[in-house]
Amino acid sequence: MSLVDWTLDGVLAALLPLIAWGVVTAASLDKAIMLFIVLGFVSALAWARLDAIDVALVEAAVGSGLTGALLLSALPAIQPRLRRPSSLARRAGVGALLAGITIWLGVTTLRLPARSGGLAELVCENIEQSGALHPITAVLLDFRGYDTLIEVAVLLVASLAVRAVQRPRLRPGRRGEPTSEPLASFLNLLVPASIVIAGFLVWEGSHAPGGAFQAGSILAGCGVSLQLTGERPALRMTLRVRAALVLGLAVFVALAGAPLLRGHDLLDYPRPWAGPLVFALELALTVSIAVILVTFFPGAPDRPEPPARAADSP
Amino acid sequence: MSVWMLYGAAAIGVFSAGVFGAFGATTHVVRRVLGVNIMGGGVFLLLVASARRAPSAIPDPVPHALVLTGIVISVSATALAMAIARALSVTRERDSPAPPRDEPPR
Amino acid sequence: MHELRMGVALFLLLMLLPGLARAWRGPTLTDRILVIQLFGTCGVAVLLLLGGDREAAALRNVALVFAVLAAVTVIAFVRFAPSEDVR
Amino acid sequence: MSGTTPWISWTILAPLAGATLSVLVARRAVPIAVIASAATIVSVAATVGQVASAGAVSSAAGAWGAPLGITLRADGFGALMLATFGVVGPLVSLQAIGRRGGPRARRFLVLWLFAWASLNALALSADVFNLYVTVELVTLAAVGLIVVERDRRALAAGLRYLLLSLVGSLFYLMGVALLYAATATLDTELLGERVTPEPASWTALALMTAGLCLKAGLCPLHAWVPPAYTSAPPAVSALLSGLIGKAPYVVLVRLWVEVFPGSLGGGAARLLGALGALGIFWGSLLALRARRLKRVLAYSSVAHVGYLFLFFPLGTAGAWAGAAYVAVSHAAASASMFMAVEVVERSVGHDMLDATKGVAHRRPLTFVALGLAGMSLMGLPPSGGFVAKWLLARAALERGEWWWAAVVIAGGLLSAGYVFPILRGAFAPQRRSPELRRAPRHAELVSLSLAVVALALGLIPLRLMALLKLAGRS
Structure with a gap:
């Protein structure tokens, strides 16, 4: 792993939550959906970096492409009832809860066993059959x-x-x-x-x-x-x-x-x-x-x- | 620190953003569906990142298969949610004489 | 060679940031559609670069799928997005 | 599993095959559904028989076995749930067959067959990810059933149920991801051996429990329940409240008993118990205040979910028997009540509390059904509801935790408070006999048979108890 690889992964890993956050906070729905489609593109790159080529294929096709189009399909119908923000208290409550969950989950994730083959070996042994x-x-x-x-x-x-x-x-x-x-x-x-x-x-x-x-x-x-x-x-x-x-x-x-x-x-x-x-x-x-x-x-x-x-x- | 940790941390960030979208942001159907999809994206990213911990060159294929299944399921659910949202918007108050007692999810 | 490819991929990825800013600021639908196009094209390029080395030649297939589905997204966007937004 | 007939797999494949065929041959959907239901009932009965005589039965899909493949396992609990789904579900679905197969009835039957297959799959699955997939199938089929009549309120309620369910599922799935990352297995039995008390496992348990509680409608996460149960067609409400509402609980029990047995009776379990108690009180109070029959039943379902959760703080075999009994008897009693309310609503034209006036004389079968099912909901002897509450209270006293017993008894009193007005209306003296519209005869019979099942559960508890003990846990 060279510095360029690290930077590439770092940029991708930083972009993902940023864009995700953008989707859920965007002021209008068409912007949110567009950012969601962009998120799909960026995640497909992340799947590619993680050697999950099948996932990248499905993500590129289903995950962002068709899901984006599906979300858009409801847009003309629902557009009039847009922009009703929830109350500030609710947002603050959810925000605080969320910060807690994020830190807790983050720490838990980073403490997972650092090396684990999962079932890879077993799959390889049985693949002939x-x-x-x-x-x-x-x-x-x-x-x-x-x-x-x-x-x-x-x-x-x-x-x-x-x-x-x-x-x-x-x-x-x-x-x-x-x-x-x-x-x-x-x-x-x-x-x-x-x-x-x-x-x-x-x-x-x-x-x-x-x-x-x-x-x-x-x-x-x-x-x-x-x-x-x-x-x-x-x-x-x-x-x-x-x-x-x-x-x-x-x-x-x-x-x-x-x-x-x-x-x-x-x-x-x-x-x-x-x-x-x-x-x-x-x-x-x-x-x-x-x-x-x-x-x-x-x-x-x-x-x-x-x-x-x-x-x-x- | 290794690569999978980078993406694992990103996965948690994505998941939390999704939870915010599903619960906390504007209470609009499409936004909630977006939030749910993003939550799913976070979980999938964590699964795929954790598959990269394998000492061998090939990542663990099982989480990849789980993610593929998960993506297809979330597309199905999204499709149903959007279809109901479309039907709701077309149905309007005109079709139901009594005013709705239960507010639709906004 | 690997370094070079990754370097170019990184450069392309960074070039997406201004696009992202444009997507955020809008203000018209046309901007957004163009951003999606930009991401589609850039995504294809990055995937091809990533698939250029390693044993991951199958990434080229991903690039192919990417190219096809990005077009579908654009069609859906043009069809469904609120028309009053097109200025 | 060579030697024995693989009935366990047919309980899933038979309804799936029936559903597939009836989509293809839409015109013959009703006879196909009847045949598929019959085949499923035979498979369920045979599986329950195998479990009763030989103990747990299992089958490894693709013959791979854990950890590579997925195992189907019918233990006492699984068999009990199979039997519940296999008795209550077909009875409720009879009303659609009675409607002579209009397009709505066809849609209902197809979706019900899918729901049945997924419920059976859920009761039998021994794999945490497969449980996620089956739970999603249950959810989508349930939403399809809710919105099947395209009524505006039902659409809104279905959408809300779908979105909350999805959030719950994704919390669950996050837990699955953490468990797999920590232990490299998804099989519940292997997980039980491999899970160690470390942050990843506890976090996973917390996430999965939170998600499932949301889906089960545990108070205070029950807000989606009343709209869904009251706006869906009555037969669908019967299925939702009786069967589909139990699905997340089944998964939760598997998780706590098989994967994390050590956490039963601990602090987190007490929290679940406390939320259950809160649900019993809050649900019953709202049921007392409700003015529409369906609302009463919906809130009563919230309260009964509360009883189910009293198992976690107690954690003994006796408490387990009690909770399982609540699940089974509520399934029958609640489905019966919803079907009876369908008859009342069709006869009178509305479902306000006083709609039962005059029903006693003109619709005696429905009145008997309301009475018998109401007895079970209230927990009066000799009904299934009584045995359930008695077992729970006794388990609490055996552990010296009298407050749980007090909750059970108070909940019983409150339920008397909301069931009696329904029956009282029927006894009310009337100057002149009200004009009743035609009501579906088969719905009356279905309701009565379900009520008889609820009652019979109180008369033959010992055989069921034997099945429960075979679970050999807790």
């Missing part, structure tokens, strides 16, 4: 595959709940304003590029950083762009869309249940087949994750209702 050569994919889809099974259920439940609260008349896609020339050509480039990148990332996932979540969120980013620009209407709940929504969870549940029928534990893939099965699972998950992430977005930007005055006046 698992369904993937990349340690993180192996943990996600094999060693701790059960976590991921529940996580996919979380995604699906969130998608169903989002559909449930959306007003029916907002569901059919409204085509937005006509797409401008540069935007159209950009989209023409984006769609094929996204598909290629997503396919590449799924393939990489079996032996290198990459995988279903990364690929799915790239595809979703492309889908969301098409939807936001009015190029494509919002997804309707046709049979095909529903099939795509549940495909990942269905394959996962089948893979979890099949070994039970043979008297094994759940998710205990037959070992020679573990690799292909995990790859098939990744493909199914990619499709589902992409579609689910797209359903998180409203069809076209919701405009606040026109003031009720028009209806009230005789």
